[in-house]
Amino acid sequence: MIHNPQAAAWLVWLESSAVAVAMRQWLWLYPVVEIVHITGIVGLVGGAVMFDLRLLGLSRGLPVAALAGHLLSWARVGLGLVVLSGALMFTAHATEWAENPAFRVKMLLIVAAGLNAWAFHRWPFRSVAGWDRDTVAPPRARLAAVVSIVLWLAVIACGRLLAYL
Amino acid sequence: MTGRLRIAALTLAFVLPLALAATPAPAHHGWSGYDSGTTLNLTGTIKESGYEHPHGYIRLDVPGKTWLVVLAPPSRMENRGLPRAGLTPGKTVTVVGYPNRTDPEEMRAERIIVDGKTTELR
Numbered sequence: 001m002i003h004n005p006q007a008a009a010w011l012v013w014l015e016s017s018a019v020a021v022a023m024r025q026w027l028w029l030y031p032v033v034e035i036v037h038i039t040g041i042v043g044l045v046g047g048a049v050m051f052d053l054r055l056l057g058l059s060r061g062l063p064v065a066a067l068a069g070h071l072l073s074w075a076r077v078g079l080g081l082v083v084l085s086g087a088l089m090f091t092a093h094a095t096e097w098a099e100n101p102a103f104r105v106k107m108l109l110i111v112a113a114g115l116n117a118w119a120f121h122r123w124p125f126r127s128v129a130g131w132d133r134d135t136v137a138p139p140r141a142r143l144a145a146v147v148s149i150v151l152w153l154a155v156i157a158c159g160r161l162l163a164y165l
Numbered sequence: 166m167t168g169r170l171r172i173a174a175l176t177l178a179f180v181l182p183l184a185l186a187a188t189p190a191p192a193h194h195g196w197s198g199y200d201s202g203t204t205l206n207l208t209g210t211i212k213e214s215g216y217e218h219p220h221g222y223i224r225l226d227v228p229g230k231t232w233l234v235v236l237a238p239p240s241r242m243e244n245r246g247l248p249r250a251g252l253t254p255g256k257t258v259t260v261v262g263y264p265n266r267t268d269p270e271e272m273r274a275e276r277i278i279v280d281g282k283t284t285e286l287r
Contacts, residue, residue: 023218027240030218092218163219164195 007095014094023092030092037085041159043078045152047071048117052145055137063132068125102165106158113151120144196287199263199273207232207272208259214252216242223252225260234260235273237286247277247284256280 005012014020023030051071054062090097097103124141131137137145209227221236236242239249252258262274276285 024215025217025239027243030238031240164198 003093003096004099005095007098011094011098014091017091019088020091020094023088030089033085033088036081037089040078040081040083040085041156043074044082045075045078045156047073047075047078048152049149051075052148055141055145057136057142060134060136064137065128065132068128097162100162100165102158102162106155106162109151109155109158113148113155116144116147116151120148196273198266200266201263203264204261205264205272206259206261207234208257211252211254211256211258213254216249216252221252223258223260225258231270233268233271234262234277235271236277242284242286245284246282247279251279251284 003015023033048071051067053059054064054067120141124138124144127138131141207225207227209225209232211223212226212231213224215222216239218238218240221239221242223234223236225232225234236252237245242248242251256279259278260272260274261276261278262272265271265273274286276283278284
């Protein structure tokens with residue numbers, strides 16, 4: 001069932017593709033992809049939020065640079081999993097998701113979270129050697145941490161809500 | 166940041182998304198989007214069917230109307246003994262379920278009776 005045959009041509013094409021049909025009709029593919037998506041969220045949001053909490057001053061004895069190397073590497077692996085599995089799920093119902101308000105907000109929030117992470121690495125993180133351990137992180141680093149936590153939790157909320165809106 | 170400020174920031178960070186999430190929404194997939202106070206008992210002919218994720222469906226012709234009947238995920242229907250062939254167009258089936266609160270053409274089936282066999286869908 002194409003949800004909206006009047007949608008943009010590329011969305012209809014995507015939703016009619018062999019991958020989309022497999023996603024909708026193979027008995028266990030869809031749930032497996034959902035499991036991969038959730039596993040990816042754990043790596044991405046778990047890694048990012050644990051790092052953010054350290055920036056906000058929890059477990060101040062742990063070196064920030066080393067923690068970034070460990071947690072953010074796993075967050076990147078998680079990002080790869082959610083993008084791949086998310087693209088598959090989008091394909092299955094492309095015309096429906098493209099019109100879904102929660103889906104649109106979710107995509108904007110992901111872009112915002114990406115820009116926030118980029119800005120954090122571009123500016124405050126450069127000086128990490130000066131506040132690596134047992135020191136309060138600079139205000140801009142703590143601000144980035146709060147923004148990151150808010151955005152990622154909102155992304156999760158939108159992701160769950162898009163099935164109900 | 167002082168301790169109190171940090172607690173305030175953390176609280177905000179965790180509560181704000183929850184506040185956003187708690188906004189009441191017209192449900193589409195959830196059972197709450199259907200009026201369980203009104204039970205429909207429809208017998209008709211399958212015009213079209215989809216053994217598809219996230220929910221299977223049939224278009225059911227009953228006298229004067231074609232309903233879009235939302236069923237369960239295909240993996241669940243298969244597990245409960247309702248294979249794809251059970252929903253072949255042209256078959257006469259009975260569904261018991263509830264009307265969508267906003268879409269008068271759509272209902273969600275609690276159970277479906279195919280070839281005399283009842284399959285629970287929830």
